[in-house]
Amino acid sequence: MQHDVVIAGFGGQGVMLMGRILAYAGMRQGLQVSWLPSYGPEMRGGTANCTVVLSERPVGSPVVEFPRALLAMNLPSLDKFEPKVKAGGIVIVNSSLISRPCRRDDVRVVQVAANDLAIEVGNPRGANMVALGAYAAVAGVPAWDRVEEVVRETFARKTDLVEKNLAALRRGAEAVATGATASPAVAGA
Amino acid sequence: MQHDVVIAGFGGQGVMLMGRILAYAGMRQGLQVSWLPSYGPEMRGGTANCTVVLSERPVGSPVVEFPRALLAMNLPSLDKFEPKVKAGGIVIVNSSLISRPCRRDDVRVVQVAANDLAIEVGNPRGANMVALGAYAAVAGVPAWDRVEEVVRETFARKTDLVEKNLAALRRGAEAVATGATASPAVAGA
Amino acid sequence: MSQIVIDPEACKGCGLCVQACPQGVLTQGRDLNSKGYFYAQVTAQMRCIGCRLCCITCPDVAIRMRIHGTFYRYFQY
Amino acid sequence: MSQIVIDPEACKGCGLCVQACPQGVLTQGRDLNSKGYFYAQVTAQMRCIGCRLCCITCPDVAIRMRIHGTFYRYFQY
Amino acid sequence: MARKLMKGNEAIGEAAIRAGCRFYFGYPITPQTEVAEYLARRLPEVGGTFVQAESEVAVPNMLYGAAGTGERVMTSTSSPGMSLMMEGLSYLAGAELPCVIVNVMRAGPGLGGILPSQGDYFQATKGGGHGDYRCPVLAPWSVQEVTDLVQDAFDLADFYRNPVLVLADGLIGQMMEPVEFQEDRRPCKALPDKRAWAARGWKGDRPRAIINSLFLDPEDLERHNRDLKAKYDAMVRDEVRFAEYGTDQDYEVLIVAYGTVARVCKTAQEDLAEAGVRVGLLRPITLFPFPYEAVRRAADKARAVLVVELSTGQMVEDVQMAVMGRRPVHFHGRQGGMLPSPEAVAEQVRAILRDHAAGPSARRRASRRGGAS
Amino acid sequence: MARKLMKGNEAIGEAAIRAGCRFYFGYPITPQTEVAEYLARRLPEVGGTFVQAESEVAVPNMLYGAAGTGERVMTSTSSPGMSLMMEGLSYLAGAELPCVIVNVMRAGPGLGGILPSQGDYFQATKGGGHGDYRCPVLAPWSVQEVTDLVQDAFDLADFYRNPVLVLADGLIGQMMEPVEFQEDRRPCKALPDKRAWAARGWKGDRPRAIINSLFLDPEDLERHNRDLKAKYDAMVRDEVRFAEYGTDQDYEVLIVAYGTVARVCKTAQEDLAEAGVRVGLLRPITLFPFPYEAVRRAADKARAVLVVELSTGQMVEDVQMAVMGRRPVHFHGRQGGMLPSPEAVAEQVRAILRDHAAGPSARRRASRRGGAS
Amino acid sequence: MTELVFGRPRSLTRVPMHYCPGCTHGVIHRLIAEVLDELGLQGRAVGVAPVGCAVFAYNYFNIDMYEASHGRAPAVATGAKRTHPELIVFTYQGDGDLASIGTAEIVHCANRGEKVTVVFVNNAVYGMTGGQMAPTTLAGQVTTTSPLGRDVEQAGYPVRMVEMLAALRTPAFLARVSVHSPARIIQAKAILRRAFEYQVKGTCFSMVEFLSTCPTNWGLTPPEACRWLETHMLPYYPLGIFKTPEGPERTPAPLESLPDARGVQAVPAAAAPTGANGETGE
Amino acid sequence: MTELVFGRPRSLTRVPMHYCPGCTHGVIHRLIAEVLDELGLQGRAVGVAPVGCAVFAYNYFNIDMYEASHGRAPAVATGAKRTHPELIVFTYQGDGDLASIGTAEIVHCANRGEKVTVVFVNNAVYGMTGGQMAPTTLAGQVTTTSPLGRDVEQAGYPVRMVEMLAALRTPAFLARVSVHSPARIIQAKAILRRAFEYQVKGTCFSMVEFLSTCPTNWGLTPPEACRWLETHMLPYYPLGIFKTPEGPERTPAPLESLPDARGVQAVPAAAAPTGANGETGE
């Protein structure tokens, strides 16, 4: 089966890096992978996104119009990509910055207060890692160990960052596991 | 019938002008005409030539590989174009500058000591007009009156030149008529 | 009397006006606008001398200045 | 003693050497070469002082100078 | 007006003036420099402006600025200069600016030579610049025709808001032939009002004029591409021009040729007719849009098709697309400034007929014979 | 070497270095700027030289100077920049200088947009510059393939003494995929000795090197043109490359597509297969020489052909020339940076089959359907 | 009575500009619009946008606009001005655009003495494409294509376009200004106005080089970027008027003294010169 | 003993040059060849011919040669020199080639400080294409594209390339010489030699502008053309060294005093410096 995910947010939220980590981890696992940044009109003006495909067969189209998963780090991203997610797919919502509920009822919606949880684990700039952890936990691919391995290598030059980011990553996975993922805004909706 | 002629010589001998006069005169006479200068590799280094086609039907190819007539004002021109003249055609040779005889025996060769005759009529720069007169007289097309008419108009701004050039033109025709056309060099050959 | 108005949606939070103001009238806010920028805010309107340096500096024409009554221009602009 | 040789086929009859020669050694000829140029000729070799100005001026390197014995250079070239 | 003996390049200049063109931007290059020289003299006489540009890279951008104000503007150049205009031409097409560009082709590639060629057929017809654009391409075969086509080119340009190319060979530029300018010539297309889009200062009476080819949003750009395509399709529908000679009677071989080469072929056709060999001649006048239908129809009447070009074979591909394998397509090409003589073309025709008499395998051997085979 | 996740643009740079290229001349333009940035960093590490040129007009002329000394040299650019290189490219081809030029295409015409396109197919394959020249054109569909083809491109360039183009779309440049560099890669062609013609200072031991495209005598230039043509014919004979997917079994529709678009079509092929619809896919890898024979053979097995391109239809003409009317050729194009989805391609196939079931008149209506129809 | 004394000039549209936060392209845009307003030129001005970060300038200037190809804006301006000399034509160009790919066009536009105005934005880098070396990049400055800093042995010294163009004989008005501080902005506007006035009078070609920031590609905050401009660019790129049509002035003339913020001047509010784009004082 | 003291330099082939009678292109060719001979560079020199009357220069220089596209010789030279810095690379370019279409290439070649030598032949006209206006055409000069004389209001003043390039900061050797008289030719050669020497030492970019005649398109006899150059071109195009790598020298330095024809210097014939192309003293 092919796993494809669109990761979207403000420039500066680290969405490109999230995608790269997924792609690297997938490759480690022996999967075929592709990572495609958006470099279109959104380039300026703050939004950014990338598409990652993980597959056992050679990757066909690296562009995915209807992804199986969405990782939305801010509201414009949710607005833009939510309608495109395939039925039965996954939508991870950064509920720290997105106060509206997800409108789809045919996908699995996971609310993660990524920024809040990042602050909680003492890594305020690690919201992307929290969200990534949540996605990896929900999707199951790439394997958790591979993701941790790649995160470790990515920050290898600054050892303190490795632990901080691993903590954020794990906090995201934990949040999924414990179900403590719904943000207040959504709970109230 | 189509009349086509290649006029060739040194740059500065006025061969382009000769061609233009023929073309204008032909047009006056109601013929279809084309005038094509060489603008090829010969452009520099002193040689120049042009091709004039006069025809009752619309002119087909303005480039003529095998012309019906050649007007050779200097030796390199004779060398180059002599072999190409159609059998039965006309070759006018400026025997003032060309000391070798024409090698073709299947064409009508007319030797005109154009420079000498031009000096004779007091128009040392009028060798081209002498040769033109000879050609027009031999070819019969365009009509003599038209040629005179065009020469008149060409030099209209400088009245003294009109008469001088007409004199040269007529001297050329006369030379053909009187048969006094062979230059000494050829006579001796 | 001068009045400075910053359009929160037009502001990109660059901070140039804050730095330009000789009177410390403006501060970089802590609220995000819809584009994700911490926009500048007028926090000490009282101190404003109407010099227009903030307006002149703002690359996004996010600042307007109104006056009430006579306006003393510090310089030709 | 200097000797000036002009190659008639290389010369284009521009006349620049004639003008350059301080001694009037050269003249524009009245004979045509095969390209139709009236080439320059050495008409007063005797007067030549070997200054090389003609050689230096000729755009077609048509002039050579030979010497016999010691050569007094008027200038570095 | 009476007939006047004119050099093709001068006739191009005069035709532009008569078409109402008052602005010329150009750079000298053989064999078209006389267009610029003629207009440098003539334009000031009629209140126009001649600007010698610093290069052929600058030229299409000057046209862009000048056409953007709604004026009739033109340039002329020859092959290497045309190549330098490719980015600019793509911008002109993208921004939908009317203008006329005359390419008096010379032989290539690179500096090549200055003698006639038709080696820029692909560049002109398929788009030598980047992106999906097309320009009508008009190919004259005489000095008279180039004056007519240059005038039509301005009308077509205005009608379609598109650059129009006149593709001539060096012979057209250099030769003199009699020309006649119609005094009361009427435009070949309805002339639209340019004030709606021209940049002449915005007084608030219309939307702002924005002369532009940038559409960063792919949906917008796709829409733009499709609008352009619709325009090109309209050209294909409405603007095909060609001439046929001797195709109303029976013939065995159809010759397809354009420009001066077609005149050589016409002479060959006449020579062959005298010898009892019947040949049809089809001469595309618009190279884009190409007369596919007409070529197919005319080819169907023949046993074989012969394409003659001053190249190693470019238009021949369009002829093949037209004929679609229904008849064998032969090619005779000369290059480098060499020209086929009527005799050589006639010989090609005879060889084709010999081969066809001899049967299919000889035919295969003979296809794309002679020339650049 | 182990697989490495690399961006296509970086992989292009690394591939060049592994092919022995030590000189890069280029100018930034999206979406290929990372090639230059990568090489600006990497070349000095391997003793090479990176020169940022003043423009894309200067670039091919720098290549001309650098290739003329016999070194392996390259540049990369995107569509508008490619257009600016047309004169220079024609000179490189005319002077027979080996070099590699990568065009990471974006949408046009004009400034257009920065998203992927295949609108420069004609420019690359038919010669966007003047004169009769051709360059081998290699079209990769993955990051791995672009690294392989870039290396092959240098070999082909040296073998034929000709510029070689790599024609990629923006996706190839921007995406990351795993790549593997063969450590002991052998050249794909025999590498000739360049010392015989390279300009490295004349010591009298060989004829003087003259790097030149000027032949003022038309007979010389015609000879040169014919020599070039013979070389291009050899490429046509020896260098055709393509890949086929599912053509060993029966299929109803043949899809022809190149570059990233072919990947979309491959996914569509797989989706259709699951639904019981059999489709063949042919992917030209060399666009010049075009795999006419292979396309004809594969088309003959199908009821219809579908060409999918990011343009309003360019390669479709070559496919038509290959198929020569024996099968209907349909076209689906997207423009402006928009991409066809596998779903859309599958739907095109289904529509073609529906039309064919419905008979010839519906078919006619449907031809060149969808897209830029 | 309430009066708007500073707002959006009429010659700017209401479209928000896409520039990065603190990028001084925006300031330069506003200055042009203000000058057009003050000289009453909106109705006959035509601007030519470049390829560079300012590629969308046609969305921001509320006048007829062209979007030119990379580097060729001076040729486009020439074309427009020659057909309609009554138009006030200006180009807006970055340093990659004007000083690299467009070198021939700017030199010859200036040398022909086209009566157009060129606004030249020198931010020492290729902004739009992500921070490559420009001809104006300072010695030692790190960019993505000079990763070890511009090596003047390989890439030469930064080009000073104003000085180079000043060497031409054709009369022109040539100046360099900066927008890294309010005082410099005020001064820049006065000089820009003078440049446009020369065109209005039909006197000569005019060009004003603006030193500008690129916080994004310099990797600095906007205030840091202004300071970097001051400390690094100003010493190499002296401000001043380098040439006027009145005389050669080949050596940089001293800038007129900066406006003195202490000299208070009373003006009734209604006379405030900066127009407002459809806004009223409420 | 007979000795050849002046003949064809080895670095010139024996092919007759195609230039018009009295055209000083020929003189400039010979000077280059003599300098190459004298500096012993024939075996490592590579020349780049332009598009212009000198397009066939590759037939005349007896060394490895390129024929570049119109205006781009400096880019070609850059490419060659960068791959093989040990080569001595020079371009030979006309004024249309260098100062019009090739403006960007010469400016940036100079500004990058490429270690090449540019021979710039300014004859105030496009020679090869038959006498059109060049950027260097004098004010009022009649050409086929300025039939009423160059109108400086429309076409601007003639470009002085040396002065313009001298305004760049990158070190260079920049000079203007003339070949309209024997004395000037002698001086020109000395300066040209210096230009090549800077390249041999790897010091800097060097360019020498030669004022040259075009008798054909000027419509003058060769001697008249030399006088016209002297009376019309010299006042506008001052001769001199405008920049050396040793210092800015922005103002034209006075030319070294002309060789004094009266100062006789005895040298044994064998030491005559000008080599002969395969010719011996017989």
Ligand SMILES: Cc1ncc(C[n+]2csc(CCOP(=O)(O)OP(=O)(O)O)c2C)c(N)n1
């Ligand atoms: C012909 C061409 N080459 C290159 C590009 C890519 N490109 C776009 S903007 C730019 C440079 C912009 O830099 P600059 O002119 O300094 O403007 P800035 O963005 O810094 O304001 C380049 C190289 C292009 N669009 N067209």
Ligand SMILES: Cc1ncc(C[n+]2csc(CCOP(=O)(O)OP(=O)(O)O)c2C)c(N)n1
């Ligand atoms: C791209 C291109 N444009 C124009 C030409 C035509 N052309 C050939 S030489 C020349 C001008 C030559 O003038 P110059 O450089 O001054 O050299 P000169 O002949 O005077 O020595 C021109 C415009 C060309 N060959 N290529």
Ligand code: SF4
């Ligand atoms: S007008 Fe002057 S004092 Fe008032 S806020 Fe702006 S900068 Fe500060």
Ligand code: SF4
């Ligand atoms: S200068 Fe403008 S954009 Fe920047 S912070 Fe102040 S108001 Fe906001």
Ligand code: SF4
């Ligand atoms: S060497 Fe001097 S004196 Fe002798 S001929 Fe030549 S110029 Fe005259």
Ligand code: SF4
């Ligand atoms: S200078 Fe040379 S070419 Fe001219 S006349 Fe003298 S020898 Fe002949």
Ligand code: SF4
């Ligand atoms: S990249 Fe630089 S120049 Fe461009 S908008 Fe951003 S800060 Fe301004």
Ligand code: SF4
């Ligand atoms: S045209 Fe002029 S520059 Fe060219 S060779 Fe003749 S005289 Fe010399």
Ligand SMILES: [Mg+2]
């Ligand atoms: Mg910049």
Ligand SMILES: [Mg+2]
């Ligand atoms: Mg010249």
